[in-house]
Amino acid sequence: MLAQLAIPVVIVVIGAQINHSVATMDVRLKYVELAVSMLTKEEADVDQELRAWAVDVLQAYAPIPLSPETAQRLRVGEIVLPGCNDECSYYGQTRWPDDFHYQVCGNYDCDVCLEWSDPIYSPRGQVPPESP
Numbered sequence: 630m631l632a633q634l635a636i637p638v639v640i641v642v643i644g645a646q647i648n649h650s651v652a653t654m655d656v657r658l659k660y661v662e663l664a665v666s667m668l669t670k671e672e673a674d675v676d677q678e679l680r681a682w683a684v685d686v687l688q689a690y691a692p693i694p695l696s697p698e699t700a701q702r703l704r705v706g707e708i709v710l711p712g713c714n715d716e717c718s719y720y721g722q723t724r725w726p727d728d729f730h731y732q733v734c735g736n737y738d739c740d741v742c743l744e745w746s747d748p749i750y751s752p753r754g755q756v757p758p759e760s761p
Contacts, residue, residue, distance in 0.1 A: 657690045662741045665710060672706025680704055713742035
């Protein structure tokens with residue numbers, strides 16, 4: 630009888646821990662995206678203290694930290710991260726490039742910008758499945 634009560638409690642506790650972990654990772658991802666967006670701008674376009682904060686965020690959350698020399702060069706704006714432009718407006722946006730294929734807006738590569746997916750077959754008029 631004790632096992633019947635303990636199992637649901639353990640499942641709830643583990644589920645809460647997983648949810649907390651996922652939420653924490655999502656917040657970290659948003660901070661990294663914000664930091665990268667600041668570091669892709671020229672020195673004159675971003676306040677020096679914000680650049681330093683952005684480098685600190687990258688150092689805190691990157692699995693492989695930047696070298697001290699590179700971090701300092703980023704802080705002062707001596708180097709700028711390569712930037713990118715969003716190809717679409719928002720995550721999950723869809724478009725029909727032809728009568729039998731649609732594309733979904735998302736992040737499908739290693740940068741932080743949004744791009745269109747590869748074309749997905751579906752007859753026109755058929756509602757595409759939920760966005761990935």
